[in-house]
Amino acid sequence: MAKAKFNREEVIDKAIDLFWQHGYSASSMQQVVQATGLKPGSIYLAFENKEGLFREALERYAQKSIARTRKILDSAPSVQAGICQLFEDNIQQSSKEDYCSCFLVKTRLELAAEGNDLHNLASEKLEMMEALFASYLEKEFTPEISQRRATSIMLHIFGIRVYGYQKKSEDRMRQGLREGLPWLPWP
DSSP, rough: OOOOOOOHHHHHHHEEEEEEEETTOOOHHHHHHHHHHHOOHHHHHHHHHHHHHHHHHHHHHEEEEEEEEHHHHHHHSHHHHHHHHHHHHHHHHHTTOOOOOHHHHHHHHHHHHTTTTHHHHHHHHHHHHHHHHHHHHHHSSHHHHHHHHHHHHHHHHHHHHOOOOOOOOHHHHHHHHHHHHHHSSOO
């Protein structure tokens, strides 16, 4: 059997961009071929089908998000300060004109009615993110409080991600976060 001669991570990153912009259903195989630069046979050989590529795109996106979150939380003076920094980063991202929300959140919204494996995978990755927040918060709070606050963090992140790009909405988002999460040490 022939071996694939391409950088798998680069191809997956290109697929992330395509699926993130257009969603799973609206991305045709022709668009996948154009975005990745691979021939259909190579895509099928390496990923089985569009769903297989989408699954790997979700996995890679989630891994990068978790790694970025860990890096920020590990380098912050406190877990709470790190969470504030993450929110600020989300606000900055969401205020760009080319902003397109969160790939995992968009996938959950797009595939919610279907409740298929891809929807479940996106949900699982978001639950992993919530568990990550809870584990860090347990350094400063009880497990019960940590879990409630991790859920609250996720709800606020979803809000920012869905609220998205609107001119001059940054200050309103910051005020909303301060109101909804008063236990964080806002600058």
